[in-house]
Amino acid sequence: MRFDLTDLRLFLNVQETGSITAGAKRSHMTLASASERIRGMEDTLGVPLLLREHRGVEPTPAGRTLAHxxxxxxxxxxxxxGELDHYGLGLKGHVRVLCNTTALSEYLxxxxxxxxxxxxRVSVDLEERLxxxxxxxxxxxxxxxxxxxxSADLHGLQTRTFRHDPLTLIVPRGHALAERAAITLAEVADEAFVGLVEGSALQEHIAHHARRIGKVLSYRVRLRSFDAVCRMVGQGVGIGIVPRVAALRYxxxxGVQxxxxxxxWAVRDLVLCVRSALPAYAAELVAYALRGAPATGEPVSPVFSDGPVQTRNPKRPRQG
Incomplete structure (x- = not known):
């Protein structure tokens, strides 16, 4: 059985995208070449790796084993x-980071x-997810x-507190709700809202908690940034829910309060998580990210790195 690294990466790309066409595009090869490689892998093993359906592909049990x-x-x-990169300039690292809305817009x-x-010589693939x-x-x-x-299920993950990230209600100055010290979502669920575009992780989070109390929030307008949400609320269009850091910034x-x-659920922390040991260059990114973390006294887990971490050209001392 002879599979090269290109075969393995192609198969993972196909499995993750659910499509040979999309997997080929992510792997920077033609559909014909990708199909031929996957057929060759199946012929070599003597078992199908993918179930080919009208809407895409699904891995077979053998395919799931191969993907693992x-x-x-x-x-x-x-x-x-990553470790050899410390001995020369000929190698390059790539880190894939997934984050929620606040981390993407305010911190990262x-x-x-x-x-x-x-x-x-390191590149980062950054994507917003729930x-x-x-x-x-x-x-x-x-x-x-x-x-x-x-608030997510963190079972099986190594975690560190990244930032405190409470959510807050924002209202126009002089609004009747501005006199309140605190309020629940249930009390304002029937108000007109201003929010982020559909599909944003934060809006899905808020909608989930609205559904739990039997409510569907009504949005007058959806925008692409916290700055735009704050400005629209300040003009009296509606009220909004944003991270406190965004409300303080904008x-x-x-003109909002x-x-x-x-x-x-609105009192939350952002956590930085990994599943297992990281390449040295990815562990360096973790070290950079945790410089501004709150001082919680949490020990740094050794599995955040699988090699010596050499933080280059530090600009300020690490905290927490």
């Missing part, structure tokens, strides 16, 4: 490249900007690092 071992092999190769841009400037999807992806081994709300200029949300 392919992830192990490719992860080990990434660790090797500055972390990644600093990290990528200091590590010119927190429970991120946890599942980490457990499945389809990403390296996740930044998600601590609220004064937008904050009202604390009393619901337990």
């Amino acid at each position: 071992h392919a992830r192990v092999v490719l992860a080990q190769m990434d660790r090797m490249r 841009p500055s972390v990644l900007g600093e990290f990528l400037k200091d590590h010119p 927190s429970h999807e991120i946890a599942d992806a980490l457990r499945a081994g389809t990403c390296d690092i996740g930044v998600l709300a601590d 609220g004064r200029a937008a 904050r009202v604390a949300l009393a619901d337990d």
Whole structure:
């Protein structure tokens, strides 16, 4: 049985995308070449690896077994490249990070900007997902690092507190609700809302908790950024729910007031998670991300790194 790394990576891409066409595109090869490689793998093993259906493909039991071992092999190769990168400039690292809405818009841009400037041979694939999807992806081994709300099921993951991230209600200045010290979602669920575009992880999170109390929130307008949400609320279009850090950043200029949300689900932390040991360059990204973390006294788990971490050109001391 002879499978090369290209075969293994192609098969994982097909399995993750649910399509040979999409897997071929992600692998930067033609559909014909990808189909031929997968057929060759099946011929070599003597069993089908994929169930080909009208809407895509599903892995067979043999395919799921192959995907598991392919992830192990490719992860080990990434660790090797990361460690050898410390001895020369000929190798390059790639880190896949999944994160929720707040991490993507408020925290990770500055972390990644600093990290990528200091590590010119490392690239980062950053994607927004719902927190429970991120946890599942980490457990499945389809990403390296996740930044998600601590309300998700974190079983089997190594975690560190990344940032405190409570949600807050924002209302226009002078609004009747502005006099309240705290309020629950149930009390405002019938108000007109301003929110983020459909599909954003935060809006799905809020909608989930609205459904739990038997409510469907009504949105007058959906926008692409917290800044735009705050400005629209400030103009009296409706009320909104945003991370407190966003309300502090944009609220004064937008003309909004904050009202604390009393619901337990609104008081949350963002956590940085990994499933197992990381290549050295990915562990360095973790170190950069945790510099601004709150001081919780949590020990740094050794599985965050599978090799010596050498943080290059640090700009400020690490905290927490």
